[in-house]
Amino acid sequence: MLKFLLVFCACVYTVTAGKHDAYRSYSVHNVQVRDMSDLQLLQDLQLNLGVDIWEHGMGGVRDAVVMVSPEQARSFLEALDENGIAHSLHIADVAKSLEEHENDLASYRSSRQNRMIFNDYPRYAEVDAYMERIAATYPNLVTLVNAGPSFEGRDIKYLKISTTNFTDASKPIYFMDAMMHAREWVTTPVALYSIHRLLENRRPEDQDLLDDIDWIILPIVNPDGYEFSQTDNRLWRKTRSVNLNVSTECIGVDANRNFDIEFNTTGVFTNPCSNLFPGPYAFSEVETQYVRDILLEYLPRIQLYNDIHSHGNYVLFCYANKTLPPNAAHIHHIGAAMGAIMDSMKLPQARFYLVGNSGLVLYPTSGSADDYAQVRLRI
Template sequence: MLAPEHRISALDQLDSKGIMHYLHIADVAKTLEKQDEEMQMWRQTKSRNGKMVPFEDYPRYAEVDEYLEKIAADYSDIVTLVNAGSSYENRPIKYLKLSSQITLHKSKPIYFMDAMIHAREWVTTPVALYTIHRLVENLRDQDRDLLHDIDWIILPLVNPDGYEYSHTDFRLWRRTRSIGSALNSTCIGVDANRNFDVEFNTVGVGLPCSDTFPGSEPFSEPETAIIRDVMAEHDGRIQLYMNIHSHGNWILYGFGNRTLPSNAVHLHHVAASMGAAMDALKLPAAGFYKVGNSALILYQTSGSAQDYGQAVGIPFSYTLELPGYGWAFQVPPQFIEHINAETWEGIAVTARLARSYYRQRDNFLRGSSIATDVRS
């Protein structure tokens, strides 16, 4: 994004070096303002037709919190609300445990899902909330096995500080909101998806003021430490970890340094099945899902949640990138309902496949070792 006074000189430099370029958005600020107006009109129309629920909209932090509290109170026989700790700005970060036996049962695999680790990726939290809705409020006969045979941990809002800031100050904010890093005291926050203790600060990271700054050390952020602690608490039982992002129609697995886990074939099987289920329902404006190693399909990274989950022994650890429909991170709310519905079908497929592998776990490689170099 160029300030008007820098436009000519910047384009001249590109031209002088033979670098191809094109104009994507003429005025980003006006585009964001127009989208805000359209969202407000959409909400007014929806609210006239009945009470809106959080997974049909882009709910604020307080609305997400209220929904989790309500679900836990109304369905206390199968739902446990956990206050896992506080964000940097002291917002409680909560998640739900879902189990047909109230407490998580040791004989059952756990499906761990989180969303909104990157603040600007608004469409991710509705998917997590809709998953709760389908497993609790609207559990259908064909899906009863998903709650009977599997326990769930769902954390809908990993980065509440950044998320609120993206609503109030800067729509495209990505990072956390921590201040006073040991490396830099002027740049705010870190990229939470580079802050995990796996190949930390090696590839795919930036300087302190960049969007990919990993922080001064692994787990410097309370938000990422919460994910780490969930994985540690349920070590050996979490069969699948889904770190939900947008945008791009990708289902990615480790490792971000262009090596593969030893169970890469199984990882690909589950991911490809998920992609096929979602592609069957996709809108024409969306691309087909691409499935594969994150470094080969997207770019190299280090310190990601996906890689950390795989490294600590979760057999199936993924990054899911939801559709953008050409709108990037500003997906119009009219698309939320469809994204929820198609993604739920993919989640159900992965849950059942991972469960089948869990039943064979004595003979199954858990994939925690980095076994195969695919750079050639």
């Protein structure tokens, strides 16, 4: 029996190792950005060398985190040195780090027989089954809606949670979605935990969140990309759409650059192989069309749109072109309150949340979901 287990473990490791071989000898570096010129240099290196910026950082406040291929590592580090930018090695071999994480995750899963779905990175089918169960368990509160198929044919479902079945027009709607970027696995558990707290573990002090608010929660916007990141390429970010008129080699679109707001103007790359390719036109992706349609259907009532992303501890608001909406002060006040609450509950080793305009705190972009919602909803 022991021999069998050893052979089995060896086989699992071999499969896991091969799965991540595309990132063999890729390295990740912390970059101490000082100001906007350093951030611009990283943007230029992203365009010219194809480096993958995991976290853009903030001048004098937070380091950037950048993944580099072995072929481009020397040029990347020389560019930093020539500009006097301090840096340090964060991960020496991304493939090895991914293998170790996957093995740790497998060990965690095997040690917990009754793990809660939001304490893991569930597959698409698990999330779908959970939503089906929730809808069946709470028929007087929950409506399960199938927005339609993804590009590859997976149903994109969301929950409508309401004590009045969305018939009370005086109640505001909070719309939350996650997993627009396929590799941001931590976002879906946040949406699932929100469902759990609203329905399965509702506390007396939170009853008003159910009584006074109607909820729309969409846990996986981009199921095709998410499944691909689970099975083939952990760091896949885009959708999985194929458009042979655009490219015969590369597929997919950055869903959070695909909305019809200053489309294809800032923070995007025209190369279809880039992680930041916005698509051939706004709403080219069926997945972003579903988000748009939900926003438009409930246009008068949505008071909060929460588009959940990672990596980094941020509470961000519009606009991504560095301009501010009329209610910026109000949004910042709410964001600061959110950040303070999350800071009070975070792990000691986690960084504090930064709150601010996304174009200033992170980097300018165009075609983002939150900007589109801000303009259309005028919230």
